[in-house]
Amino acid sequence: xxxxxxxxxxxxxxxxxxxxxxxxxxxxxxxxxxxxxxxxxxxxxxxxxxxxxxxxxxxxxxxxxxxxxxxxxxxxxxxxxxxxxxxxxxxxxxxxxxxxxxxxxxxxxxxxxxx
Numbered sequence: 086x087x088x089x090x091x092x093x094x095x096x097x098x099x100x101x102x103x104x105x106x107x108x109x110x111x112x113x114x115x116x117x118x119x120x121x122x123x124x125x126x127x128x129x130x131x132x133x134x135x136x137x138x139x140x141x142x143x144x145x146x147x148x149x150x151x152x153x154x155x156x157x158x159x160x161x162x163x164x165x166x167x168x169x170x171x172x173x174x175x176x177x178x179x180x181x182x183x184x185x186x187x188x189x190x191x192x193x194x195x196x197x198x199x200x
Contacts, residue, residue, distance in 0.1 A: 086166045086174075095160050097184050102153050105146050149185070156185040168192050 124132075159165040166175055170192040179190055188196065 091160055091165060094165065094180065094184050095157065098153050098156050098160075101185075102150060105150050105153075152185040152187075155187065159187070170196075 156165060166180060167173070168175055168189040169187045171189060173189055175186060175189045179186060186193070
């Protein structure tokens with residue numbers, strides 16, 4: 086992979102990281118405001134459900150942030166674009182779709198569906 090391609094992937098990853106940071110800040114605001122009982126039981130249940138959903142989304146975003154940071158580290162180590170399992174190049178189509186991936190499609194499928 087040439088330097089220009091690596092720089093483009095780095096910009097994609099940094100943009101996604103910025104997007105996640107903005108989304109995370111927006112998501113935490115309703116959770117912080119959900120403290121204390123307000124309204125009737127239905128209102129309280131709705132607030133609790135919303136808070137739980139926001140926490141779940143925050144956890145998912147945190148995992149994605151770590152994956153993106155790992156991908157940026159692989160760019161710095163010059164190992165980006167190589168499958169961590171089989172060491173073969175990851176297809177450009179897969180990197181375009183999921184630039185933070187660490188596995189090629191075949192190894193990811195094996196990881197998800199072990200025989």
